[in-house]
Amino acid sequence: MTEAEVIVIGSGPAGLGAATALARAGRRVLVLEREAQAGGIPRHCGHYPFGMREFHRLLRGPDYAARLRDTALSAGVTIRTCTTATALRPGGVVEITDDAGPATLTAKAVLLATGVREASRAARLIGGEKPGGVLSTGALQGMVYLNHQRPFRQPVILGTELVAFSALLTCRHAGIRPLAMIEPESRITTRSPVRWLAAALRVPILLHSEITAIHGRTRVDGVTLATPAGPRDLPADGVIVSGGFRPDVALLQGSHLQIDPGSGGPVIDRWGRLSDPAYFACGNLLRGVETAGWCWSEGQRTAQAILAALQGQLPKPDGSRLVLAHPALRLAVPQLIGAGASGGPYDSLQVRLDRPAKGQLRLMQDGRILAATRIDSLPERRLSLALPSTFGPGPLTLTIAETP
Numbered sequence: 001m002t003e004a005e006v007i008v009i010g011s012g013p014a015g016l017g018a019a020t021a022l023a024r025a026g027r028r029v030l031v032l033e034r035e036a037q038a039g040g041i042p043r044h045c046g047h048y049p050f051g052m053r054e055f056h057r058l059l060r061g062p063d064y065a066a067r068l069r070d071t072a073l074s075a076g077v078t079i080r081t082c083t084t085a086t087a088l089r090p091g092g093v094v095e096i097t098d099d100a101g102p103a104t105l106t107a108k109a110v111l112l113a114t115g116v117r118e119a120s121r122a123a124r125l126i127g128g129e130k131p132g133g134v135l136s137t138g139a140l141q142g143m144v145y146l147n148h149q150r151p152f153r154q155p156v157i158l159g160t161e162l163v164a165f166s167a168l169l170t171c172r173h174a175g176i177r178p179l180a181m182i183e184p185e186s187r188i189t190t191r192s193p194v195r196w197l198a199a200a201l202r203v204p205i206l207l208h209s210e211i212t213a214i215h216g217r218t219r220v221d222g223v224t225l226a227t228p229a230g231p232r233d234l235p236a237d238g239v240i241v242s243g244g245f246r247p248d249v250a251l252l253q254g255s256h257l258q259i260d261p262g263s264g265g266p267v268i269d270r271w272g273r274l275s276d277p278a279y280f281a282c283g284n285l286l287r288g289v290e291t292a293g294w295c296w297s298e299g300q301r302t303a304q305a306i307l308a309a310l311q312g313q314l315p316k317p318d319g320s321r322l323v324l325a326h327p328a329l330r331l332a333v334p335q336l337i338g339a340g341a342s343g344g345p346y347d348s349l350q351v352r353l354d355r356p357a358k359g360q361l362r363l364m365q366d367g368r369i370l371a372a373t374r375i376d377s378l379p380e381r382r383l384s385l386a387l388p389s390t391f392g393p394g395p396l397t398l399t400i401a402e403t404p
């Protein structure tokens, strides 16, 4: 039975942004959300700043999520919460489970917007004992904003990307005073103005530093850092582990759809189409964390590609897989780029590094530079390279001409 013309899996900013645009264009849209409430990660981020791009005003995360929901519902979107998509089958067939048990839904197009997962402490290879009080930012926000708990008083924050600053704001809200933010690199990761927040809140950022051990039997009672001046102990009573986000591809694993080992997300073309053209993807699922506004905008643009697909106006899937030809390159999205096919919501490459690199990022074909931009970047920072509108058939290569 066809339940909707478009099924959207995931009700964060990307999914609801797309669903709203599709419904406003007159399409029947069904959003599936496994949580009891729609809105995605911002539901747990009880701080500013959300909503400037979407609603032209500054909102707290939960108010922003509510506004996304209300806007989608008034556009005519149907949202089914407490409903988990469990498997994807060829041609837009989605298996789900909810209170009523398992069921199968079909649609002409399915948009995947399932977001990211945070890396665990084990994945970050932090040694020492295994006491309570080691939390991801998401877990901290759930405790602080949803359960009104204060899990510690003076933790350290591992990481300096966007979400680490979200952790800082969450601490401030709960009256928690972090002892330090810990950054292994020589500068902080985020580029945005939030970097000044740490100074304003008088939280030192320790560069060139790493947590080598977490101490304590039942609770954290200290951490040891490796610093340029040698080992250093801090009397922290908790650790917030931020960063290391990976696309949530639980649904894609075991499906017929291709996953990109670099990004950890699905392989897409410049229309956001997956290897089965009934499926599209947008938001953090593609590559790891971006801001909510960025993901919402991707949702809006991917909706336009889905509308074109429903009207039979998208070019046939075609395009060779972009080759990453430099060891500092971790990912580039979209991965499939067709010759001569300009347009589409992903008309720029989104690139991220595995290690700091400086030089010229180059898109090459047959030894010719098709597009280039200067970079001086850290891992987890966004890099963009506009795709050329015309070029010939054949494989494309992305590389970096490094300068010392």
Ligand SMILES: Cc1cc2nc3c(=O)[nH]c(=O)nc-3n(C[C@H](O)[C@H](O)[C@H](O)COP(=O)(O)OP(=O)(O)OC[C@H]3O[C@@H](n4cnc5c(N)ncnc54)[C@H](O)[C@@H]3O)c2cc1C
Residues within 6 Å of the ligand: 009, 010, 011, 012, 013, 014, 015, 032, 033, 034, 035, 039, 040, 041, 042, 045, 048, 049, 050, 083, 084, 085, 086, 113, 114, 115, 116, 137, 138, 141, 162, 163, 166, 248, 251, 282, 283, 284, 285, 289, 290, 291, 292, 293, 295
């Ligand atoms: C801890 C944290 C703090 C952040 N703080 C900020 C901030 O302060 N400001 C800012 O601009 N950005 C912030 N961000 C980034 C921003 O929140 C995200 O980029 C944005 O929410 C991503 O939107 P999304 O729609 O791609 O995914 P998400 O918001 O993650 O939504 C994905 C949704 O998919 C659902 N889902 C997953 N799998 C299934 C399934 N199988 N079936 C049904 N539903 C499923 C999930 O339950 C979730 O609701 C933060 C991110 C994190 C992780």
